[in-house]
Amino acid sequence: MSSLELYDTLTRTVSPFTPIKKGEVSIYLCGATVQAPPHIGHIRSGVNFDILSRWLTKSGYAVTFIRNVTDIDDKILQKSEIEKMPWWALAQKYERAFSKAYAALNVAPPTYEPRATGHITQMIELMSTLIARGAAYAPGNGDVYLEVRKLSSYLTLSRQKLDDLLSADDAEETFKKDPRDFALWKGAKPGEPSWPTPWGPGRPGWHLECSAMAHAYLGESFDIHGGGLDLIFPHHENEIAQSEGAGYSFAKRWMHNAWVTTSGEKMSKSLGNSLQVTELLKSVRGIELRWYLGSAHYRSMLEFSQAALDESATAFRRIESFLHRASETLGHLPKPTLSQEFTDAMNDDLAVPAALASISEALRLGNIALSAQDSTGIANNAGQIRGALEVLGCDPFDPAFASSESGDLTAALDGTIALALAQRAAARDRKDFAASDEIRDGLSALGITIEDTPQGPRWSISRIEER
RNA sequence: GGUCGGGUGGCCGAGAGGCGAGGCUCAGGACUGCAAAUCCUGCUACACGGGUUCAAAUCCCGUCCCGACCUCCA
Known part of the structure; x- marks a missing residue:
């Protein structure tokens, strides 16, 4: 009898899976930023981790699965102007689109699906901890940054060196102690939504929510953190930085799903090659x-x-x-x-x-x-x-x-087809194959396939209905 | 520049020193009134050049090509 082994992006090896708590597995998966309809790359991630979750469950573990929804970020604000609706309406609209897609592909709902905007309190707590520990600073403009040079380790997941990174052309760089420091919190700009904090009104940076929510639901340490390959850097590195900076040991194992590509290229909306x-x-x-x-x-x-x-x-x-x-x-x-x-x-x-x-x-x-x-x-x-x-x-x-057709309808259809099949059987008995084939072809034209088996004919609907 | 994946038969897609993954398509056969379904048989591939080895798709060196990340990303 084999036992479960899983790949870990951190070590780049496959190793035996041992949960922190016997018989229980905690998983945090980075879900969607709800700013556009889902394409199959997003959903592949959902499917892959759903298979993981199902296999763990089948293997006897009690699985706690958290998949977040990022419902506030730069893109959502941009899209809300383009689509001329409030950012929260836009986020909700696409969150529903994702939920619908997950459901259509039988991706089981997570144990809990936290939204970023519902966890501002936890984010403020985390920032306070980080500032108190000297890992983060608020330069006074409303922003809060994580000071990456203060970290004992950084970029361990992507195995890069801080000095090798191309530095961002960041307009707000002047407030940063180092251009590679990243924003935990963004001070409010006119017209943007904001939440009050001890450092001024503002909104969450992208990375902070996952550290805060993983901590809220899974604690200081949990078994598996998942997401797409492209999240390794910067998102997951920064999650590690925030969580370890606060003194939490965070994820024990990192798993990343690969992309769906078209013509060898990663699917993305900017290339216009995404498939909804x-x-x-x-x-x-x-x-x-x-x-x-x-x-x-x-x-x-x-x-x-x-x-x-x-x-x-x-x-x-x-x-x-x-x-x-x-x-x-x-x-x-x-x-x-x-x-x-x-x-x-x-x-x-x-x-x-x-x-x-x-x-x-x-x-x-x-x-x-x-x-x-x-x-x-x-x-x-x-x-x-x-x-x-x-x-x-x-x-x-x-x-x-389950198909959308009702049981009654299927029963009625079954009876109707049985009538036709009885006619066909009679024709075949008298070797009138022209007549029997006519019945079969007629049904076929309606999208009903007839197959003769040793147990008699059986029918099935072969045509995919337009929906 | 740094980091990381790839290139496998007509197609999709595994494997990671030695026993032909698997599927789809195609061809032939069995079954069938004919179809369909099903079963059987066939199609011996690993980008290129060197090297290591008894043995390389797999390891090493080099080359070419494709892709990803480097603060928006599943």
Whole structure:
């Protein structure tokens, strides 16, 4: 029996996972800055860490998962002017868009989803601590900066040297003791939202919220901190600086997911190459998009193409179709189990691609069992596949993916199609294949696929409905 | 300039010194009235040049190419 090993960005190695508290895991994931609709890169991060969370849960841990929402920052203020709505309305609008996208892809809601603006008090406390300890200073203009040269260690995560960094052309540099010091708090400018502090009214810098909220919900030390690769520097370095500067040991392990790329480049709005979740959900279902995003290893770049997505969806439908046929034959849903191969793969730093290979084998054996009407074989293989899909968040029987059509409608449709199939069966009995094919083609034109099996014909809806 | 990832078959995508990952596509076969589905068989790849080794996609040296971060970033 293998045990879980995970990669740690800090050490750049895979190592055995040992939680701080036996049987419990605490995770903080940097969530979205809600200033635009989510693209699949954002959601990949959500999917990857959802798979981590599911696997930990399946492995018997009680998982506390915190994923924040950054609802105040420079971009949100900029966008609020462009979209001509208050910043808080804009933030809420896109927070809902993210929530909707997460839900469509069955990304489980975190244990708690704190917003930056709800934790100003904790931020002020943290800044007070940092100033008292001599790690931060308020130059008097309303800003509060962290003094990076005072830190005993800095940039350990990205392994850079302070003096090698290109210094920012920062207009406010004059208030900084060192150009590399970063803002914990930004003094209010006219027309901007602000909150009162001992150093004057202002608003949070980007990094402060995560240190404050991680501390509030997970304490001085927690197991895993996650986010996208691009957060390593500066965001996560600065979180470490703020937290360690305050005397907290902070995250024990750092995990970063790679990007979704297009034409070899990172997806970004400024390049105009980002793919919005709502757009992609017009061509594939949420469960298929999730399967695609989850199928590459979380630390590998995923090169997006519509062809690859379509192919991935095809592969998934093959698995799904087997599970449906298996449960029809069994007369009940397969009971989820975990194979040793799947478990070993997942324990090896969530090696999803290897885990998928184990599903392929079970699928082949399951289909053979189905042909042979071997109910034990069907149950075993379908159970393994379903167990694996559960962990990957792609169980087609998960109510989260329940189709929008009502049960009554399905029943009515089933009855209607049964009538047509009875006609077709009669035609086939009298060898009138022209007539039987006409019925099948007619149904096919309506998006209903008919397959003849040894157990009689079965129908399925093959067309993705426009939504 | 500093730091860090990559380049694998028609395509996607793992692996990280020796036993052909896996999937998709394609071709052939089985089954079928025909389809579909399914199963079987086939398609022996690791950017380039050196080197180490009994053995290199994997390690070392060099080269080329692509990408990311360096205070907006999933």
